[in-house]
Amino acid sequence: NAGVMQNPRHLVRRRGQEARLRCSPMKGHSHVYWYRQLPEEGLKFMVYLQKENIIDESGMPKERFSAEFPKEGPSILRIQQVVRGDSAAYFCASSRLAGEQETQYFGPGTRLLVL
Amino acid sequence: GESVGLHLPTLSVQEGDNSIINCAYSNSASDYFIWYKQESGKGPQFIIDIRSNMDKRQGQRVTVLLNKTVKHLSLQIAATQPGDSAVYFCAEKTQAGTALIFGKGTTLSVSS
Numbered sequence: 077n078a079g080v081m082q083n084p085r086h087l088v089r090r091r092g093q094e095a096r097l098r099c100s101p102m103k104g105h106s107h108v109y110w111y112r113q114l115p116e117e118g119l120k121f122m123v124y125l126q127k128e129n130i131i132d133e134s135g136m137p138k139e140r141f142s143a144e145f146p147k148e149g150p151s152i153l154r155i156q157q158v159v160r161g162d163s164a165a166y167f168c169a170s171s172r173l174a175g176e177q178e179t180q181y182f183g184p185g186t187r188l189l190v191l
Numbered sequence: 192g193e194s195v196g197l198h199l200p201t202l203s204v205q206e207g208d209n210s211i212i213n214c215a216y217s218n219s220a221s222d223y224f225i226w227y228k229q230e231s232g233k234g235p236q237f238i239i240d241i242r243s244n245m246d247k248r249q250g251q252r253v254t255v256l257l258n259k260t261v262k263h264l265s266l267q268i269a270a271t272q273p274g275d276s277a278v279y280f281c282a283e284k285t286q287a288g289t290a291l292i293f294g295k296g297t298t299l300s301v302s303s
Contacts, residue, residue: 080234109290118280118293119235132289167234169291179225180291182234 078103080170080183081150088189095155095162097186101170108151109169109180110136110143119167125151126174158190203300210271212297214264214281221283225291226255226266230277238266238279268299276301 081100089095101108106127111119121135125145136143140158145151155162165187169180204210216224222243227235241248241255241264248255254267264281278298282291 082234111291111293116295118295119282119291121290121292124289135290174289179237179240181237182227184234 080105080168080181082166082168082183082186084186085184086187086189088191089158090191091159092157095158095188095190097153097155097166097168097188098150099153099168099170099183100150101168102172102181105170105172105181107171107174107178108145109171110151110153111167111169111182113165113167113185115164122153131174155188158188160190163188163190199297200295201298201300203302204271206271206273206301206303208271210266210268210275210299210301212266212268212279212281212299214266214294216262216264216281216283218283218285218292219259219262221285221292223284224255224257224264225282225284226253226264227280227282227293228275228277229280229296235280271299271301273301273303275299 083098108125110122113119123136123143124132128147140156142154165185167182167185169182171178171180225240226238228238229235239250239253239255241257252269256265278296280293280296282293
C-alpha cells in the first residue's frame with residue numbers, strides 16, 4: 077500500500093535555475109497539499125490542490141512559485157529562478173477527502189539546496 | 192492570530208519512562224488536532240488525532256489530551272523506547288481552513 081511519493085528526494089540547483097518537485101498522492105486520494113520546512117522549524121502551508129484546480133494558494137509566494145495537479149500524473153511544485161532562500165525541505169501531503177477533520181498523510185519530502 | 196506552539200523545544204527521557212509533550216494553541220475556532228512524528232530526513236508521520244468534541248483519545252502506547260478551556264494539547268507516550276526519538280509536532284486545523292498549522296516541534300531524545 078504505497079504512501080505519498082515524492083521525487084527527487086534531493087535536488088541541487090544554482091541560483092537562477094528552475095526546480096521541479098513532484099508528488100504522487102496515496103492511492104484513492106485526490107487532494108494534495110504542499111508545505112515548506114526551514115531548518116529547525118515546523119512546516120508552513122503553501123498550496124492546496126485538487127485535480128486540475130488550485131483551491132487555496134494563500135501560503136505560496138506570488139512570484140516564481142507555481143503548482144499544478146493535472147488530470148493525469150503527479151502534482152508539480154515549480155520554483156523559477158531559485159534563490160538561496162528557497163533552500164528548504166518541501167513536503168507534499170494528500171487526503172482522501174477535503175474537510176476540516178480529514179487527515180493529511182505526508183511524503184518523505186524533497187530537500188532543495190540552492191548554491 | 193493563529194499559532195500553535197510547544198512549551199519545550201527538547202525533552203530527554205530514559206528508556207521505559209513515560210513522556211509528555213505539550214502544545215498550546217491560540218485559535219479557539221480550531222476543532223481538529225493532530226500529532227506528527229518526524230525522524231531525521233523523513234516526512235511527518237501521523238501518530239494520533241483528536242476532534243474538539245473529545246477530551247482524550249488513546250492509541251497504541253500514545254494518548255492525546257485536549258483541554259479546550261486553556262487551549263492546551265498534550266501527547267503522552269507510555270514506556271518510551273529509543274525508536275521514539277524524533278521531533279514531535281502538533282498541528283491544528285480551523286473550521287474554515289484547509290491548511291494544517293504546525294508548531295515548531297519538540298525534540299524527544301530517549302537514552303538507554
